[in-house]
Structure formats: C-alpha cells, structure tokens
C-alpha cells in the first residue's frame with residue numbers, strides 16, 4: 001500500500017453475528033481532499049469509520065490510515081494520536097465547563113494550536129462558562145470541532161457533522177472544513193445531506209449494504225457523468241452494456257438506465273444499434289444516489 005494515501009482499505013469486512021455490516025470494501029482517501037462518505041441508514045459507514053479508528057476489529061481484509069495498520073494495536077494508537085474524530089455522540093465530558101474541557105484536552109497535545117483555539121472560540125461564540133451538558137447540540141458539535149482542529153490533525157474524520165445544526169451553523173461548519181482542507185488537513189465525513197456534499201466534497205464514496213458502489217471526483221461526476229436511458233422499441237431480452245465507461249446499469253425489462261463515466265458516444269451508438277430510443281441527461285448527486293438505491297432494491 002502506498003503511504004501517500006491517508007486511508008486505504010482492501011477487502012475490509014465486518015460481520016456482527018449474521019449481519020455483514022461491511023463487505024469486501026476497498027477504498028482510498030487522498031490527502032488534502034474533502035471526501036464524502038455516503039450511504040443509506042445501515043449501509044455500513046459508521047462501522048467502516050470505527051474500523052479505521054481501531055474501535056472495531058475487522059473480520060477480514062486490511063486497512064491503513066496514514067500508512068499505519070489499523071489491525072495492529074500499537075499502530076492503531078498512533079493513528080488515534082495523529083487524526084481527529086468527531087462522532088455522532090461527540091463523546092464530551094458533560095460535567096466540565098466548556099473552558100475546562102478545552103484546558104483539559106489541550107494538556108494532552110504538545111502541538112496544540114492556541115491561535116486555532118482562539119479563532120474558533122471567537123467564530124463559534126462558545127459559552128465558555130457553561131457546563132458542556134447544558135449547551136445545545138449545535139454548540140456541542142462546534143466544541144467537538146474546536147477540540148479536534150486545535151490539534152491540527154493530519155486527517156479529521158467526522159460522522160454526520162451537520163446533523164442537528166441550524167442553516168447558519170451548517171454554513172460555518174462547511175466553511176471551516178474548506179479552510180482546514182486548504183491548510184493541508186484531509187477530511188473524511190459521512191453525511192446524508194447531499195446538497196451539503198455537493199457544496200464541499202472533492203470526492204464522493206458511496207456504499208450500499210456494506211459495498212462500495214460509487215467512487216468519483218465530484219467535479220467529474222457533475223460535469224462528465226451521464227445518465228443514458230435506453231428504451232426498447234420492440235420486446236426482447238434486456239440489452240447488455242459490457243462497454244468501457246459503464247459504471248452502473250439498471251433495467252425494468254423495458255427501459256434500461258446506464259450511468260456512464262465516459263465513452264458516452266460509444267454507449268449511445270451501441271444502444272442505437274439495438275434499435276432502441278436513447279436519451280442522455282447530465283446527473284446530480286441526488287439522482288445518482290436514488291438510482292443506486294433503486295437498483296439495489
């Protein structure tokens with residue numbers, strides 16, 4: 001595995017008893033990119049993230065984070081030292097005040113960045129004298145972000161970071177992630193908010209029932225991917241599209257939908273040779289997501 005990638009997994013698999021939460025997952029996260037991790041409820045995003053963090057042991061496959069083996073206890077510790085994680089429950093000590101928790105966390109990190117702490121305290125207007133358990137959900141997210149970012153991690157992993165935030169706070173958070181990326185930190189975040197993902201992601205990874213179903217640069221997806229709808233003129237077998245550029249294919253027997261990443265002209269020519277009507281449209285993330293979900297069901 002190359003160490004330039006911040007995350008690389010091969011055949012990563014996790015069974016919980018009879019449930020296969022993650023199946024044979026091979027994915028890569030590039031440095032200094034914002035990578036969005038998408039999938040329906042229960043698709044396996046949190047399980048994957050927990051395996052990357054060494055919180056859950058893989059049943060099979062391998063994974064490296066910043067070059068460190070996630071299955072090795074000592075190396076996994078190094079991963080947690082170098083990266084930051086903002087989870088769904090935020091895992092903050094509620095009995096401390098905001099200021100106490102910041103002081104407490106700061107004491108663990110020699111390379112704590114006081115100017116980042118000061119800037120985010122100001123921007124987020126955190127109530128430093130309040131107990132953490134008494135502050136709002138949005139404020140807790142902001143506090144967790146401050147604690148994560150002031151360590152200046154090489155990689156920050158966030159599990160549904162905008163969940164429960166108001167629109168202004170969402171804007172601030174997305175802007176923070178952009179600033180962090182531009183300053184050299186890699187970002188991996190899971191989300192159900194496709195419009196937010198479209199606003200900031202460089203790359204999109206989508207999983208469904210534990211398997212990777214889409215891996216694309218967002219710009220490439222929006223500018224170059226096409227939906228090709230092929231409608232048979234006469235009844236017959238479902239056409240096959242064993243061609244370069246075909247990413248996904250779905251059919252109801254009469255109509256076939258092809259998601260193409262390239263070779264659109266070649267795919268359209270093939271469809272026309274089958275005496276079918278063909279329609280080509282550009283795509284957005286929501287269409288692709290819904291198509292993949294429909295295909296799976």
Ligand SMILES: Nc1ncnc2c1ncn2[C@@H]1O[C@H](COP(=O)(O)OP(=O)(O)OP(=O)(O)O)[C@@H](O)[C@H]1O
Nearest residue numbers: 016019020021039040041042043044045046047048
């Ligand atoms: N500790 C566990 N024990 C048993 N099954 C689990 C456990 N954790 C997760 N699962 C199951 O594994 C599958 C994947 O769950 P996971 O939480 O990884 O999905 P997710 O994509 O993060 O979902 P969501 O978007 O709802 O947070 C689900 O079927 C879930 O019920």
